[in-house]
Amino acid sequence: MYVVVVGLSAVGEALAKKLVDRGHTVAVIDKDEERCKRFASEVDALVIHGDAEDKENLTNAGVEKAHALVAATNDDSTNLMVVTMAKDFGVPNLVVILRDPDHIDVFNKMGIKTVNPEDIVAEHVYQSLFEIKDFLPVGKCGSEVFSVHADENSEIVHKKVKDIRLPNGFKILAVLRKDKINLPDNKELTIEAGDDVVVYTDKPENLKRLVDIFTKKKNKK
Numbered sequence: 001m002y003v004v005v006v007g008l009s010a011v012g013e014a015l016a017k018k019l020v021d022r023g024h025t026v027a028v029i030d031k032d033e034e035r036c037k038r039f040a041s042e043v044d045a046l047v048i049h050g051d052a053e054d055k056e057n058l059t060n061a062g063v064e065k066a067h068a069l070v071a072a073t074n075d076d077s078t079n080l081m082v083v084t085m086a087k088d089f090g091v092p093n094l095v096v097i098l099r100d101p102d103h104i105d106v107f108n109k110m111g112i113k114t115v116n117p118e119d120i121v122a123e124h125v126y127q128s129l130f131e132i133k134d135f136l137p138v139g140k141c142g143s144e145v146f147s148v149h150a151d152e153n154s155e156i157v158h159k160k161v162k163d164i165r166l167p168n169g170f171k172i173l174a175v176l177r178k179d180k181i182n183l184p185d186n187k188e189l190t191i192e193a194g195d196d197v198v199v200y201t202d203k204p205e206n207l208k209r210l211v212d213i214f215t216k217k218k219n220k221k
Contacts, residue, residue: 002025002027002065003016004068005027005072006030006072007029007052007072008035008039009072009074009097015072016045026045026046028046028048028061031052033049052078052082053082055085058082063091066086066091067091068091068092069082070095071083072097076096076098076099076103079099080103083112087110094112095113096113097115098115098116101116143204146198146199147197147199149195149196149197150214151193154214154216156191156213159190164191167209168203169203170199170203170210172199176197
């Protein structure tokens with residue numbers, strides 16, 4: 001995938017690096033010359049020093065062939081201008097890293113996807129409090145998919161998946177063991193120490209009840 005990232009803000013830079021690390025082709029545009037030089041020396045990407053509100057810089061970044069553009073400057077008005085021009089170029093996937101939540105309606109009316117970094121950080125911290133390893137919001141209905149690590153002292157270890165009673169709204173999708181995916185349609189599948197259990201829920205507000213099941217210690221005899 002070819003992605004143009006506009007703005008080497010903390011989020012923009014981290015995203016561009018991650019895209020390159022995962023094999024995507026990336027072009028970045030930023031007005032800060034020193035930031036551009038440093039990034040170009042560290043990352044295998046096309047780096048353009050200039051103002052992304054200048055169509056020529058977008059053209060030089062290859063926006064016409066881009067599969068996606070992420071506007072990640074520290075100014076929502078600049079982000080708005082950039083995605084408006086990118087839309088005119090026909091970029092199919094446009095995302096804005098939102099700086100002020102009050103501006104979300106402007107982008108929504110344009111059909112532009114927005115990401116609020118503060119919400120994502122807060123969600124990651126929240127999940128970390130409950131020892132959740134990874135999570136992924138699903139759609140706009142509040143559903144989530146995440147994984148929980150099975151501790152060797154947990155009373156859930158050695159139990160068959162089919163016999164585990166989860167809170168209402170939770171479902172085990174898979175058990176990851178030594179990089180192998182095990183599906184719960186195997187009626188003999190058990191949870192073993194070290195497993196990462198992938199769970200779906202449409203009731204994330206009951207997350208603590210689920211984590212209690214996985215972290216409850218075995219009774220010592």
